């Protein structure tokens with residue numbers, strides 16, 4: 001592997017025209033540069049940081065036809081002193097490689113991943129929004145590059161990283177439709193991989209749910225359609241009278257890193273947390289007994305997303321998010337770790353201290 005990094009800096013930075021106080025919606029704004037590497041002849045090469053731009057692919061590109069594509073989503077932000085740091089980058093690098101293995105794609109060495117990411121962030125450091133709650137969203141992704149028609153793993157790949165400044169997530173409580181017809185993923189499938197195709201499969205039910213007035217779909221297991229999996233882009237937690245529960249990893253749901261943070265924070269506060277099979281019908285029964293106190297999602301984009309209503313085959317249950325205590329405690333703990341107000345006892349922050357010579 002030739003990790004020599006070529007850096008081509010933009011001569012037309014868009015930063016001066018970017019208004020941090022009036023940022024476009026999540027996903028619409030990009031920093032000046034991107035990272036790119038090619039997998040050719042069995043190894044990663046052509047490491048390049050260059051201005052964000054289009055590129056061309058063969059019309060028979062295997063990604064377009066057979067969907068060999070995976071991604072990650074993570075965040076960097078500034079400490080109170082102005083040092084950029086990345087949140088759990090090695091865990092994201094590891095998960096990218098787990099996804100790659102499931103999709104018959106090459107792994108990208110984790111230390112090299114974090115190294116090039118740090119360099120990219122240093123170059124576009126001034127794009128990290130300074131306001132509390134805002135961040136630089138990092139989108140690493142890998143996809144097949146062979147241009148041929150044939151159902152087999154591609155021989156060539158591209159790995160890229162994009163940076164997107166994002167504002168504080170507006171946390172309107174979510175109204176979830178418990179999906180009892182369509183499924184997202186089945187054990188043995190690719191639900192545990194952060195694969196593009198999982199999202200493609202979720203779009204139709206999502207659009208239908210939106211039309212019916214819901215914000216998101218809550219997916220159930222694909223076999224019995226009764227055990228809770230996750231919300232499309234987030235894992236889910238339920239607070240009961242005496243404990244917090246979240247679906248156990250079963251091979252079909254995504255191993256969320258935010259989910260892992262929540263579990264560790266709850267354990268550190270001696271709040272009982274169980275990873276278990278969760279029957280949605282039992283959740284509705286617990287609600288009726290007054291024993292369901294909070295429901296919230298866990299994912300990198302929003303961190304915590306409160307749920308105030310759930311609809312199961314037309315039956316709606318409603319919670320009062322102003323009474324939630326666990327969810328705001330988790331949110332504030334993570335924010336305080338990120339800002340440096342709390343010590344980073346879990347070792348989640350990777351400061352970016354690299355000099356970039358170019």
Ligand SMILES: *Cc1c(COP(=O)(O)O)cnc(C)c1O
Nearest residue numbers: 233234235254256257258299300
């Ligand atoms: C990315 C993702 C999540 C959340 O994972 P985090 O690591 O917490 O961001 C949850 N579910 C799905 C399907 C995802 O793709």
